[in-house]
Amino acid sequence: MKIRSNKRYIAFSMIFLLLFSIIQIPSxxxxxxxxxxxxxxxxxxxxxxxxxxxxxxxxxxxxxxxxxxxxxxxxxxxxxxxxxxxxxxxxxxxxxxxxxxxxxxxxxxxxxxxxxxxxxxxxxxxxxxxxxxxxxxxxxxxxxxxxxxxxxxxxxxxxxxxxxxxxxxxxxxxxxxxxxxxxxxxxxxxxxxxxxxxxxxxxxxxxxxxxxxxxxxxxxxxxxxxxxxxxxxxxxxxxxxxxxxxxxxxxxxxxxxxxxxxxxxxxxxxxxxxxxxxxxxxxxxxxxxxxxxxxxxxxxxxxxxxxxSMKEILPANYQVKDNESLAVDKGKEKSVKIQTDESLTMVVKNGEEKAYQPVLTIDKKKLNKEGELTAPIKKGEQIGTLEISYQGQEDLGFVSDNLKPVVKVVAAEDVEKANWFVLMMRGIGGFFSNLWTGITDTVKGWF
Missing domain, CATH: 3.40.710.10 (DD-peptidase/beta-lactamase superfamily)
Incomplete structure (x- = not known):
């Protein structure tokens, strides 16, 4: 029985190797x-x-x-x-x-x-x-x-x-x-x-x-x-x-x-x-x-x-879902809307129009340690970039990264710097808010 099992194992192995040599995965x-x-x-x-x-x-x-x-x-x-x-x-x-x-x-x-x-x-x-x-x-x-x-x-x-x-x-x-x-x-x-x-x-x-x-x-x-x-x-x-x-x-x-x-x-x-x-x-x-x-x-x-064919993948003034705005430090407004400054058009295989997803990249040099922009901010000021990620079955990529389509992401509005009084009041409000939070956390700890 053991000899017969070995023979079957060898036979199946040879068949597998033969099939593997015939069936090649295309590069x-x-x-x-x-x-x-x-x-x-x-x-x-x-x-x-x-x-x-x-x-x-x-x-x-x-x-x-x-x-x-x-x-x-x-x-x-x-x-x-x-x-x-x-x-x-x-x-x-x-x-x-x-x-x-x-x-x-x-x-x-x-x-x-x-x-x-x-x-x-x-x-x-x-x-x-x-x-x-x-x-x-x-x-x-x-x-x-x-x-x-x-x-x-x-x-x-x-x-x-x-x-x-x-x-x-x-x-x-x-x-x-x-x-x-x-x-x-x-x-x-x-x-x-x-x-x-x-x-x-x-x-x-x-x-x-x-x-x-x-x-x-x-x-x-x-x-x-x-x-x-x-x-x-x-x-x-x-x-x-x-x-x-x-x-x-x-x-x-x-x-x-x-x-x-x-x-x-x-x-x-x-x-x-x-x-x-x-x-x-x-x-x-x-x-x-x-x-x-x-x-x-x-x-x-x-x-x-x-x-x-050529298709417009993203229109001008496009806003990425859940990333429509960014927090702003020291501004009259606490956030600013961000959007693309132009449309993004690229060649698309017929029927694959929905196989492309936007990828947002924010310029880290624009952000403070808390991940906020700092006022003042001018309308049209570049905040980052947006490119497209292909989610389909077959991606041959780009002939060169320096030709890859990328559009600017910009501030959609001006945000002026808040005056000293507003900043002072925010600071006081923040102090008492943090103080109250500390007290309530302490009291909760007693119980």
Whole structure:
């Protein structure tokens, strides 16, 4: 009997282990892989809040190819904003950039050595045709050398809170494709790399800080000086192009042997915008063609627009239940009403409108030891913050905490400081109140 029991135990153990090896619990990053996205990594976010709607392998650094140019664009817009360069500033093309721009195996508009081009012309070539020589010319105009510009790129990535990134040139080309003309301080085989999360985060910051980027990124085609033909946008999901999709107006494609076919796309439907990233896109059989990145992007956008929408979660002047007011010390009034100063809107999965709860945080620096505010208090003075906690089944979080939606909680009214007489009388009243309480407690103790 004992031998038979042991055999049954071993058999059941083997069956359990076999089932456990087959049934795998999906990780957070792959929670929605029922989309069956054919790419090394992919992500969907809502850009104003950074809410992640879908994620696949989003924290693995991968090649980004010309999606690199989003960082170059960010630094260019910043330099223009700071008046370090201007749209009409002329840039004279160096011999190095001339040679790169003449390479027809790369995406380029041919530039003439010694010829001046405006920043605006070079930027249009970058944004529409992903022109590499033009990109390098902008980098040199801003930083003096591309090497110094690369230092700026990495410093800005850290400042923006990106993780899993490495910039080695301004264009996204394989350094090897530059044939020895890669930036000093980088190796001939170095590559630009980012995770899908960081790529989406960079795109969101670019749109938030410099939304005018879409004015040029959305141009399907444009002529460059007197060069025959037109620059056709590599983003073929734009209106009038081969894989057009309603609402697409950006943002940046990228293709190299190292990175594969990549695309950071963005589109709107009504008041709802999404950013999508696909890296190393393929077809269902693992083959790589140019259309794969657009097919997979369409899949992501369809999922987002069909399942999510923007909703006002909390109205302006919202008061948290049981926290409608705070006690005030030394004020004419003993409490003050508190409320949000604006509404809070965020992307919500259809049917989950009630899955969000407010979380109130009071600024402890505003409170005394008794947890009271101290008069005087001005109407509109910030008292704390309010954010939203998701109570649903599946939370992919935010691409970055610095994009997470938070609204201010403010005083809804003025509270003036009470005069000395009122404060004195309160003190006397408090003294006798405490004295009476002490006496009654003592008497109760006798019995």
């Amino acid at each position: 957070r990053s792959y929670a929605q892989d029922t989309l069956d996205v054919h790419a090394d990594a992919a992500i969907i976010i809502e850009p104003t809040t950074g809410k992640v709607l879908y994620g696949k392998n989003i924290d693995t650094p991968l090649g980004i190819a010309s999606m690199t140019k989003m960082m170059t664009e960010y630094l260019m817009f910043e330099a223009i904003e700071q008046k370090k360069i201007s749209w009409e500033q002329e840039v004279t093309i160096s011999d190095k950039i001339y040679e790169v721009s003449q390479d027809t195996s790369l995406s380029n508009v041919p530039l003439l050595a010694g010829e001046p081009y405006t920043i605006r012309e070079l930027y249009e070539a970058l944004a529409i045709y992903s022109a590499n020589g033009a990109t390098m010319a902008i980098a040199e105009a801003i930083a003096g050398t591309e090497s110094k510009f690369v230092e700026m790129m990495n410093a800005k990535a850290e400042e923006l809170g990106l993780e899993h990134y490495k910039f080695v040139n301004s264009t996204g080309l394989n350094n090897a494709s530059l044939k020895g003309k890669h930036p000093e301080g980088t190796g001939p085989d170095d590559e630009n790399m980012m995770s899908a999360r960081s790529t989406a985060q960079l795109a969101a910051r670019l749109l938030r800080d410099y939304p005018q980027v879409l004015e040029t990124a959305s141009i399907p085609k444009k002529k460059f000086r007197d060069i025959p033909g037109e620059m056709k946008n590599w983003n073929k999901m734009l209106p009038s192009l081969l894989f057009e999709y309603p609402g697409v107006d950006g943002l940046k494609t990228g293709t190299t042997d190292f990175a594969g076919h990549c695309f950071t796309g963005t589109a709107t439907r009504g008041d709802f915008r999404v950013i999508t990233v696909v890296m190393g896109a393929t077809d269902a059989n693992g083959n790589e063609t140019e259309r794969d990145r657009f097919d997979e992007t369409k899949k992501l956008m369809e999922y987002a627009f069909n399942n999510y």
